[in-house]
Amino acid sequence: MANLPQVPTLNIPEVKFSSSSGGRNMPVIGMGTAAHPFDETVLKDAVLEAIKAGYRHFDTASLYKSEKPLGEAMAEAIEAGLIKSRDELFVTSKLWCTDAHHDLVLPALKNSLRMLQLEYLDLYLIHWPLSAKPGKIGFPVPKDEQLPMDFNSVWAAMEDCRRLGLTKSIGVSNFSCKKLENMFSFATIPPSVNQVEISPLWQQQKLRELCKSKGVVLTAYSLLGSKGTRLGTNEVMDNETLKEIAKAHNKTVAQVCLRWAFEQGLTFVVKSFNKERMRENLQIFDWKLTSDDHKQINEIKQHRLMPIPEMVSPFGPFKSLEELWDGEI
Numbered sequence: 001m002a003n004l005p006q007v008p009t010l011n012i013p014e015v016k017f018s019s020s021s022g023g024r025n026m027p028v029i030g031m032g033t034a035a036h037p038f039d040e041t042v043l044k045d046a047v048l049e050a051i052k053a054g055y056r057h058f059d060t061a062s063l064y065k066s067e068k069p070l071g072e073a074m075a076e077a078i079e080a081g082l083i084k085s086r087d088e089l090f091v092t093s094k095l096w097c098t099d100a101h102h103d104l105v106l107p108a109l110k111n112s113l114r115m116l117q118l119e120y121l122d123l124y125l126i127h128w129p130l131s132a133k134p135g136k137i138g139f140p141v142p143k144d145e146q147l148p149m150d151f152n153s154v155w156a157a158m159e160d161c162r163r164l165g166l167t168k169s170i171g172v173s174n175f176s177c178k179k180l181e182n183m184f185s186f187a188t189i190p191p192s193v194n195q196v197e198i199s200p201l202w203q204q205q206k207l208r209e210l211c212k213s214k215g216v217v218l219t220a221y222s223l224l225g226s227k228g229t230r231l232g233t234n235e236v237m238d239n240e241t242l243k244e245i246a247k248a249h250n251k252t253v254a255q256v257c258l259r260w261a262f263e264q265g266l267t268f269v270v271k272s273f274n275k276e277r278m279r280e281n282l283q284i285f286d287w288k289l290t291s292d293d294h295k296q297i298n299e300i301k302q303h304r305l306m307p308i309p310e311m312v313s314p315f316g317p318f319k320s321l322e323e324l325w326d327g328e329i
């Protein structure tokens, strides 16, 4: 992977965006903060533990309700001297569908900054390629409130946010090849990142090639299949090929998934609020998979694990999962 200065104490590699307005590079591994059920105290404690363990990249969203406790934890970490300043951290947040309208983007970002107690974000993403009737943030978006997104005007407002210095970089999430290519036809500031589901069971080769050719950094979510969560599956963690590879290296399946993503040149956000597991997930930078491991992982049968059928409705803009993902399922 190109552009990888090392964090001296922890050796967590970082990526530099080609179209950012400065600020910190993004550590390849970030801590996810989406949880259901959600408990502010649990999250706050987990973030403090994560900072102690060496995490410097945090992934939040207005949808997750995690901005406020993350903000409190970051402030407490600075107060306690765990980090010198906010500039040591890389913070991503996301614009929810209800705010995905030209005039609501800036107020939504300002609200996220207020919750996070920050003056700027490192990265602001359009959470889904979907708008919704303005109002209460929630998931799933009620079917009769889903609206097609006016990509041009929403992205223009995202660009304004970056120009105002309220976010160092802007990007998208859950964008297919077709939707991403469309962005490039009108964007003045191209998206730095596309955050999508990627795992050994859904490797997204076509999207990866497109992102590479356009200089878009791909961030993988649900790399562990989101095991144990409300929309999650055990399919990744119980995969026999991954289990065998893990056994041969004396590592866990989670570590194999994360190392695989790293060796594929991806960045990733992984959620653990457990002190041991969040540390385990950082122990992936001092060993390697073999070419035979990669060959075996390449042969795993592919299918999308997170179809989010709730986002598709006979009344909303997408008539089927096929259409939501532009056939990429």
Ligand SMILES: NC(=O)c1ccc[n+]([C@@H]2O[C@H](COP(=O)([O-])OP(=O)(O)OC[C@H]3O[C@@H](n4cnc5c(N)ncnc54)[C@H](OP(=O)(O)O)[C@@H]3O)[C@@H](O)[C@H]2O)c1
Residues within 6 Å of the ligand: 031, 032, 033, 034, 035, 059, 060, 127, 173, 174, 195, 196, 220, 221, 222, 223, 224, 225, 226, 227, 228, 229, 252, 254, 255, 269, 270, 271, 272, 273, 274, 277, 278, 280, 281
């Ligand atoms: N942009 C989007 O639309 C989108 C969608 C989904 C997720 N995300 C982001 O991506 C983050 C991660 O995705 P995710 O939460 O869906 O799934 P994930 O990271 O694949 O899986 C999380 C689950 O795995 C468990 N886990 C973590 N490390 C483990 C380990 N070493 N061994 C065993 N189990 C382990 C966690 O439990 P414990 O906490 O108990 O360890 C949790 O139940 C989210 O938190 C969110 O920030 C973004």
